[in-house]
Amino acid sequence: MTTxxxxxxxxxxxxxxxSECGRFLLDERLKPQAKPxxxxxxxxxxxxxxxxxxxxxxxxxxxxxxxxxENLPPPPPNLVGLELGxxxxxxxxxxxxxxxxxxxxxxxxxxITIGRSDPASSTLPALDLARDNGAQLGVSRSHALIxxxxxxxxxxxxxxxxxxxxxxxxxxPDLPYALRSGDEVRFSHLLVHIFFG
Amino acid sequence: MEKALNxxxxxxxxxxxxxxxxxxxxxLVSIQxxxxxxxxxxxxxxxxxxxxxxxxxxxxxxxVKAAAAxxxxxxxxxxxxxxxxxxxxxxxxxxxxxxxxxxxxxxRVQSIQASGGTEIYQGLAMGMQxxxxxxGKQGISHLVLLTDGHTYGDAGxxxxxxxxxxxxxxxxxxxxxxxxxxxxxxxxxxxxxxxQSAYIDDPNRxxxxxxxxxxxxxxxxxxxxxxLPHFPDNVNVISAFKTAPFAQPLSxxxxxxxxxxxxxxxxxxxxxxxxxxxxxxxxxxxLPLGIVADIPQFHLQNQExxxxxxxxxxxxxxxxxxxxxxxxxVQVLNLYRMSEKAWQEIETGHLDKATKRMERLTTRLFEAGxxxxxxxxxxxxxxxxxxxxxxxxxxxxxxxxxRALITPKNMPLEE
Ligand SMILES: [Zn+2]
Numbered sequence: 001m002t003t004x005x006x007x008x009x010x011x012x013x014x015x016x017x018x019s020e021c022g023r024f025l026l027d028e029r030l031k032p033q034a035k036p037x038x039x040x041x042x043x044x045x046x047x048x049x050x051x052x053x054x055x056x057x058x059x060x061x062x063x064x065x066x067x068x069x070e071n072l073p074p075p076p077p078n079l080v081g082l083e084l085g086x087x088x089x090x091x092x093x094x095x096x097x098x099x100x101x102x103x104x105x106x107x108x109x110x111x112i113t114i115g116r117s118d119p120a121s122s123t124l125p126a127l128d129l130a131r132d133n134g135a136q137l138g139v140s141r142s143h144a145l146i147x148x149x150x151x152x153x154x155x156x157x158x159x160x161x162x163x164x165x166x167x168x169x170x171x172x173p174d175l176p177y178a179l180r181s182g183d184e185v186r187f188s189h190l191l192v193h194i195f196f197g
Numbered sequence: 198m199e200k201a202l203n204x205x206x207x208x209x210x211x212x213x214x215x216x217x218x219x220x221x222x223x224x225l226v227s228i229q230x231x232x233x234x235x236x237x238x239x240x241x242x243x244x245x246x247x248x249x250x251x252x253x254x255x256x257x258x259x260x261v262k263a264a265a266a267x268x269x270x271x272x273x274x275x276x277x278x279x280x281x282x283x284x285x286x287x288x289x290x291x292x293x294x295x296x297x298x299x300x301x302x303x304x305r306v307q308s309i310q311a312s313g314g315t316e317i318y319q320g321l322a323m324g325m326q327x328x329x330x331x332x333g334k335q336g337i338s339h340l341v342l343l344t345d346g347h348t349y350g351d352a353g354x355x356x357x358x359x360x361x362x363x364x365x366x367x368x369x370x371x372x373x374x375x376x377x378x379x380x381x382x383x384x385x386x387x388x389x390x391x392x393q394s395a396y397i398d399d400p401n402r403x404x405x406x407x408x409x410x411x412x413x414x415x416x417x418x419x420x421x422x423x424x425l426p427h428f429p430d431n432v433n434v435i436s437a438f439k440t441a442p443f444a445q446p447l448s449x450x451x452x453x454x455x456x457x458x459x460x461x462x463x464x465x466x467x468x469x470x471x472x473x474x475x476x477x478x479x480x481x482x483x484l485p486l487g488i489v490a491d492i493p494q495f496h497l498q499n500q501e502x503x504x505x506x507x508x509x510x511x512x513x514x515x516x517x518x519x520x521x522x523x524x525x526x527v528q529v530l531n532l533y534r535m536s537e538k539a540w541q542e543i544e545t546g547h548l549d550k551a552t553k554r555m556e557r558l559t560t561r562l563f564e565a566g567x568x569x570x571x572x573x574x575x576x577x578x579x580x581x582x583x584x585x586x587x588x589x590x591x592x593x594x595x596x597x598x599x600r601a602l603i604t605p606k607n608m609p610l611e612e
Binding site for chain 2: 012014015016017019020021022024026027031032033034070079096098101121142193
């Protein structure tokens with residue numbers, strides 16, 4: 001028998017997936033990659049930023065893992081010394097917010113600010129998560145910043161109260177990290193899937 | 198003569214660790230015509246069985262008629278066609294005959310009017326009678342059912358009829374229009390012959406699907422294919438699923454697994470879930486597999502082709518490194534089953550379980566990159582939480598959506 005590490009369900013040896021919760025039961029290396037099953041706006045451009053050192057983004061759960069778990073693994077390498085792909089002129093970025101079902105497409109010219117609008121302080125980030133229940137979920141007014149740099153795209157936490165998690169790793173504030181298509185980013189408790197168009 | 202069928206088997210592994218418990222192996226059986234074969238068009242004996250119950254409102258019926266008209270264009274005088282309509286009873290609209298006078302045939306089809314209930318058996322039975330007139334004289338006999346409703350009280354009879362049809366080499370495909378029809382029933386109806394059941398959410402798609410089916414059948418290289426697993430005792434096929442050219446659950450019978458036709462230019466692929474009994478190190482399990490087929494251009498009928506797969510039992514825990522195609526097929530099958538389970542849980546009133554399963558399904562669909570389906574699943578999960586049920590439309594989108602993922606060319610498009 002094989003016991004599913006996620007839900008504890010018992011499967012026969014040789015099963016590839018847990019029939020209860022769908023988790024892949026073999027070595028993570030063999031797990032199928034997410035399907036680029038979409039027309040051009042949705043193509044995963046991730047490979048061009050692949051560093052080979054980045055943790056496998058598809059192995060992370062967005063729903064069941066407590067967001068502030070203790071003993072988190074070390075954060076991914078930051079940009080220093082990373083080889084990224086060639087520069088892209090204007091990069092459309094698609095944000096999917098499972099919580100609200102919203103799908104937002106923004107053009108990345110230089111940067112995209114992320115946070116939640118607040119009438120009191122007249123903050124208006126380019127990606128406004130107020131509409132996705134951002135206030136209740138702990139998103140800061142000025143939470144994070146996505147930037148186009150000459151070697152790719154980066155994301156940086158702006159010293160937010162509850163943190164920015166890149167594929168479940170909490171980013172130290174004010175340091176840019178490589179962002180790849182297909183990454184899962186959590187702004188406090190609010191999960192967002194990010195794809196490059 | 199070059200071998201008339203090319204059969205390859207991929208497996209999750211060819212080395213299994215010796216165990217005191219049974220274990221699973223997945224086999225992906227791919228069947229293709231030989232590399233150089235003559236692409237000939239097979240003559241067809243087709244019966245369209247059209248639901249004309251009241252619910253087939255004007256738009257639906259009009260679309261079916263339009264699709265029928267275009268299908269007529271695709272058929273040639275060497276094909277035969279009949280058209281049946283049914284509500285509480287059935288009528289022969291066009292008796293089975295060679296497709297010579299299209300104008301006349303079309304005028305008859307146009308005369309179909311919607312009214313009455315849905316009793317599918319009447320329509321199927323009459324369709325079978327018409328097909329029988331040219332059975333065996335034509336290459337392929339196939340009945341296409343177009344319906345938008347539940348049948349009442351005669352589902353069992355319909356399935357029996359489908360089994361008899363399969364034993365007489367008549368294939369059945371079922372196209373469900375709208376959301377009211379019973380998907381489990383249509384699946385069961387097409388399973389004996391290895392035919393296709395499909396969900397049509399937009400009446401405009403009726404033509405596409407019908408055309409694809411007729412084209413596929415006309416280009417069939419071999420038909421009435423059947424898998425015969427000549428496995429040793431205690432080695433059993435637990436489930437079978439067609440993954441190409443279209444995705445469809447298959448049924449296991451004592452006479453093997455009917456897998457339908459091998460269409461020219463396509464691969465016919467079947468995923469088998471196989472249970473291996475406890476075995477000891479050093480054993481080699483030989484799993485012979487027979488594929489039975491009719492291949493008209495070689496005048497072969499009921500011809501069996503055999504191949505085999507060898508499984509070595511070794512000590513320890515050998516690392517399985519299954520091929521990617523196979524893992525992906527199993528993954529999607531698993532997703533499909535999760536949605537089926539959730540539905541069963543809803544139907545039996547286990548809403549908490551169903552909700553949890555739908556949440557997990559949503560996660561997995563996102564994870565696998567199937568965002569549109571994940572969105573659907575998420576919406577349905579919310580509905581389930583709020584109203585204690587998921588929508589019929591949502592269920593069908595999810596079911597036929599996950600199913601279609603298995604067939605790469607049918608990947609649904611994102612917005
Ligand atoms: Zn599990």
